[in-house]
Amino acid sequence: MERQKIIESIKDIVKKQLMGEGTGHDWWHTLRVYNMAKNMATQEKANMFIVEISALIHDLYDWKFYGEEGQIRKTGKLLNEFIEDEKEIEIIMDIIMNISFKGGTASAKQNTLEGKIVQDADRLDALGAIGIGRAFAYGGHKNREMYNPNMAPMKYSNLEEYKNSKGHTINHFYEKLLLLKDKMNTQTGKKMAKERHEFMENFLEQFYKEWDGEK
Template structure:
């Protein structure tokens, strides 16, 4: 990943990129950061906020990764925020700017269940969630399911009508368990508007797949 992708903050990106994980998780790799940055810029154009702080938050929001099937998953954003504080301190950033970035990272994760307190935090959360829905979200869902050795769906009850949803075992369960709920929880008006078409894509795919697998 090149720093020029983060224009006009190339020098900041150049300083932060060496601190990023070299991960084999294709759903949280450098291309994910670029997509979240593009989402964040689109939302920032409508909502305002400090774009430089937002750039730092985007670059560092996944600087610590905890696997989806780990019992510590809900701690991932806190661990990433703690590491971000250390990294930005070494760059001699002002304490108040570091606090905003760290708070944005701490509250961005769905699994953390926290509400952002700054506009930068709200934008980061919405930008990250946009990447979890739509066509990209579908691709990431099934990619992650494959990494976790999950099945595509429960053969006897794909809609979970008589069993608890279990998205660690069945990829399709991740749609009603999480993905189909994401679009109603955006915290910026711009992010919510961008989410509408992606949410419709998710719903169409889910209904279409159910139609295919339940046809007798």
């Protein structure tokens, strides 16, 4: 199958499965990551096919919902249906399995330029106005409080603690979102993250004023 047909076929699968998903890991998130990653791949001169496929399926079988074993099994099965080159499959699998922040307990280190680009694009969509919206969407899905001033941000010692956290959504800014700016891999990602990071800081400042009834 031609490369472009592979991309379009996988795009259709992802769109059908993730359209209407309500946690912020929906088709529109995937499409934003896909478009950002393609633009970054052009600037960084990366392998476009690897970037496009990895960006499209990075959340298709998210470990948060399928577990790590389920993610490996389902992602591997999909890739083997469309891609013959075992080395390409290996690279894409490595990107997918190391893309997530996972509460800061894992290195999430990317070993290829393509992986660094897709990871940056995914992290950028967790920042700025979109990132704020997604954070509250996911918090609502997990039945978490919007904010509780009596609960301080946590530093998790392992993945299980992070997965089982009942912390409120504002804490998530300090436990993950505000840390992402300094974890960008590419110069393009770092530049884009700076503006989005500042937007979130301004949002939090305004949020606390409104919470305390000052504004």
